[in-house]
Amino acid sequence: MTLRVVTIGVYGFGEESFLRRLRDADVRLLLDVRQRRGVRGPEYAWANSLRLQTAHARAGIVYEHHPELAPTTELRQVQYAEDERLGVGERSRRVLAAEYVRRYQAEILGSADLAPVRSALPRGAALLCVERDPRACHRSLIAERLGVPVEHLLP
Secondary structure, three states, X not given: OOOOEEEEEOOOOOHHHHXXXXXXXXXXXXXXXXXXXXXXXXXXXXXXXXXXXXXXHHHOOEEEEOHHHOOOHHHHHHHHHHHHHHOOOOOOOOOOOHHHHHHHHHHHHOOOOOHHHHHHHHHXXXXXXXXXOHHHOHHHHHHHHHOOOEEEEOO
């Protein structure tokens, strides 16, 4: 079996299409790398922590929260400032700010123990955050650091 990491965001999915996409990719373990495990908007209520965990348990997908891989509130503010400067919203962002990437790699990934994530890969692990486009999300930085093939699941 070739090791790979899968990533997925919430935006653009409904609950059923999200679960179907995970099943189609043979994901058995969802690694939530969000700091805050809630999503604004009624269309994404299914992705809030307790509902997400319940749905995944019913689907036979194990859920784990890895807050140590989430950007800090201060770091998210760096990205929000760049989004504002560019006139884009979080849901329409297509790329991460260079300063955010630099700081995330230094402040979070520089000291993160990725061994638990690496050991989860043979079990069909997926990294979860909210952004639709993986290039606009820190999950792509985590995936890149793992040094294995990456498959980004899109709606």
